[in-house]
Every structure is written in C-alpha cells, then in structure tokens.
Amino acid sequence: xxxxxxxxxxxxxxxxxxxxxxxxxxxxxxxxxxxxxxxxxxxxxxxxxxxxxxxxxxxxxxxxxxxxxxxxxxxxxxxxxxxxxxxxxxxxxxxxxxxxxxxxxxxxxxxxxxxxxxxxxxxxxxxx
Amino acid sequence: xxxxxxxxxxxxxxxxxxxxxxxxxxxxxxxxxxxxxxxxxxxxxxxxxxxxxxxxxxxxxxxxxxxxxxxxxxxxxxxxxxxxxxxxxxxxxxxxxxxxxxxxxxxxxxxxxxxxxxxxxxxxxxxx
DNA sequence: TGACTGTACTATAAGTAATAATACAGTTAA
DNA sequence: TTAACTGTATTATTACTTATAGTACAGTCA
Numbered sequence: 001x002x003x004x005x006x007x008x009x010x011x012x013x014x015x016x017x018x019x020x021x022x023x024x025x026x027x028x029x030x031x032x033x034x035x036x037x038x039x040x041x042x043x044x045x046x047x048x049x050x051x052x053x054x055x056x057x058x059x060x061x062x063x064x065x066x067x068x069x070x071x072x073x074x075x076x077x078x079x080x081x082x083x084x085x086x087x088x089x090x091x092x093x094x095x096x097x098x099x100x101x102x103x104x105x106x107x108x109x110x111x112x113x114x115x116x117x118x119x120x121x122x123x124x125x126x127x128x
Numbered sequence: 129x130x131x132x133x134x135x136x137x138x139x140x141x142x143x144x145x146x147x148x149x150x151x152x153x154x155x156x157x158x159x160x161x162x163x164x165x166x167x168x169x170x171x172x173x174x175x176x177x178x179x180x181x182x183x184x185x186x187x188x189x190x191x192x193x194x195x196x197x198x199x200x201x202x203x204x205x206x207x208x209x210x211x212x213x214x215x216x217x218x219x220x221x222x223x224x225x226x227x228x229x230x231x232x233x234x235x236x237x238x239x240x241x242x243x244x245x246x247x248x249x250x251x252x253x254x255x256x
Numbered sequence: 257t258g259a260c261t262g263t264a265c266t267a268t269a270a271g272t273a274a275t276a277a278t279a280c281a282g283t284t285a286a
Numbered sequence: 287t288t289a290a291c292t293g294t295a296t297t298a299t300t301a302c303t304t305a306t307a308g309t310a311c312a313g314t315c316a
Contacts, residue, residue: 166294176276
C-alpha cells in the first residue's frame with residue numbers, strides 16, 4: 001500500500017495519516033471503501049497496531065474516515081459542512097507557500113501554469 | 129515583533145522560525161538587517177534564550193539568516209544556489225494542497241484568481 | 257465456535273521540547 | 287581598559303511525545 005521512512009524525520013503515525021489522506025484525495029480509495037484493519041496494516045508495515053490506531057483516530061476526527069466497531073474503518077464521503085473550514089485552512093497554507101515562491105522570484109505565469117497542469121492531470125485521472 | 133501561542137499546539141522554536149521567516153519573506157526584515165539578539169528576544173517573549181538559539185540555528189542552516197559571533201544574527205540575502213531546491217520543495221507542498229482543494233471541488237478559475245490576488249498584493253507592498 | 261474487527265488500558269523505553277544556570281570568547285562604545 | 291553587549295556551548299532537570307508491548311473486552315460474521 002505504501003512505505004514509511006524510519007529515519008526519525010516525521011512521526012510514523014503522521015506519515016500514515018499523510019499517506020492515507022493522499023490515497024483518499026487522489027481517489028485510490030473510494031468513499032465507503034474499507035481500509036486495512038489496524039492489525040493487518042501494522043503487520044504489513046511491521047509497526048505497532050497502536051500506532052495505526054492513533055493515525056486512524058486522528059483521520060476520523062478530521063473527517064477523512066469513519067469507523068464501525070468490529071467491522072472496520074471506511075473512507076468518509078465528502079461532507080458539505082467540512083468543506084468550507086478545510087478550504088479556508090488550505091488557502092491559508094497556500095498563501096504562505098505562494099509568498100515564499102514570490103520571494104524566490106517565481107514568475108506568476110509559471111506558477112499558474114503549474115496549477116493548471118495539476119488540474120489537468122487530476123481531470124484526466126478521475127474515475128469516480 | 130510577534131506573539132507566540134502557548135497552548136501546546138506547535139513547539140515554540142518552530143513558531144519562532146515561522147514568524148521570522150514570514151518577516152523575511154514579506155520584506156519586513158531587509159537583507160543584512162540585524163535580528164533581535166537571542167537574549168533580547170527571549171526577554172521580549174518571556175521564554176528561554178536556548179529556545180531562540182535553536183530557532184536561529186535552524187534558520188541559519190536553512191539559509192534564511194547568517195550569524196556573526198559576538199555581533200548578531202542577520203537576514204541572509206537570497207542565494208542563487210538555494211533557490212532551485214527550495215522552489216522544488218515548495219512546489220511539492222503546493223501540489224498536495226492543490227490536490228486536496230480539487231478534492232473539495234475548488235474551481236480552477238477561483239484558485240487561479242486567489243493566486244493572482246496574492247501576487248497583486250505582494251506587488252503593491254514591495255518596497256525593496 | 258473461531259477468527260476477525262475496533263477500542264481501551266497499563267507499562268515501559270527512547271526521544272524531543274523547554275527551562276535553568278553557567279561559562280567562554282569576540283565586539284564595541286563609553 | 288572596562289563594562290555591557292554579542293553568539294555559542296555545555297550540563298542538568300522536567301515534562302511531554304512517540305513507539306512498542308501485552309492484555310483485555312465486546313461486537314461481527316461465516
């Protein structure tokens with residue numbers, strides 16, 4: 001499914017969160033699709049089940065997945081009420097990055113071309 | 129100069145790094161301008177000088193400031209050889225954010241308008 | 257029934273973050 | 287030259303975080 005970096009950079013549970021989020025966002029995991037169980041994924045990645053549990057728990061509070069006791073963890077369909085605040089957060093992070101790119105003299109046209117390329121790529125790969 | 133959030137969110141030294149970076153990036157601190165001394169800033173923020181020192185040290189290894197022993201820490205002028213790798217890092221982070229914005233159905237035109245607005249704002253405020 | 261699920265709890269070890277107190281050596285202005 | 291400032295380094299201590307380990311409980315389901 002994915003691999004982790006053990007060289008003490010980021011905490012393992014943070015890495016798991018990021019990887020899972022990426023799979024959900026790029027559509028590799030569909031809404032209501034089941035995630036690997038905590039024990040299963042722990043064995044695959046050879047880490048402790050508690051670490052997976054921590055990652056899943058935070059993904060749930062952030063609205064990316066939901067969990068059903070004794071059945072599993074599942075990809076949460078997009079909820080309208082989550083969109084607005086999350087979009088605002090993302091735009092805030094975006095502004096910092098763009099500000100630094102401007103500081104590095106990134107031309108406006110070039111950055112916009114980059115954005116358009118990302119949209120085009122996602123448009124082509126979407127199959128949901 | 130700025131304030132810190134003591135409610136255990138992010139480490140203090142990380143917050144200091146971010147705030148200083150922001151001041152450098154938006155031009156509030158000019159190249160070769162002197163930063164507050166570690167003891168001075170520590171007193172202002174009522175935190176430990178070692179915490180400031182840690183932040184400054186990392187800002188130096190990241191190329192944002194340089195330090196002269198017994199004189200102070202200073203804003204580093206932009207170095208050509210730093211630009212390329214840093215720009216690549218930023219574009220990488222940018223791609224993750226844009227991917228999530230697309231997941232949240234942000235229209236391409238709207239995102240581009242946001243980017244243009246940021247450029248316009250920075251253009252107006254630039255006085256270096 | 258048996259094997260799977262999520263969840264909870266306790267304990268332990270290692271690492272990180274922050275504070276505190278000193279110390280040393282170079283700069284600079286009075 | 288002195289006094290007050292600079293960055294830097296070191297050691298110690300405390301609290302928190304990260305990760306592991308083991309165990310347990312209750313619900314699901316073939």
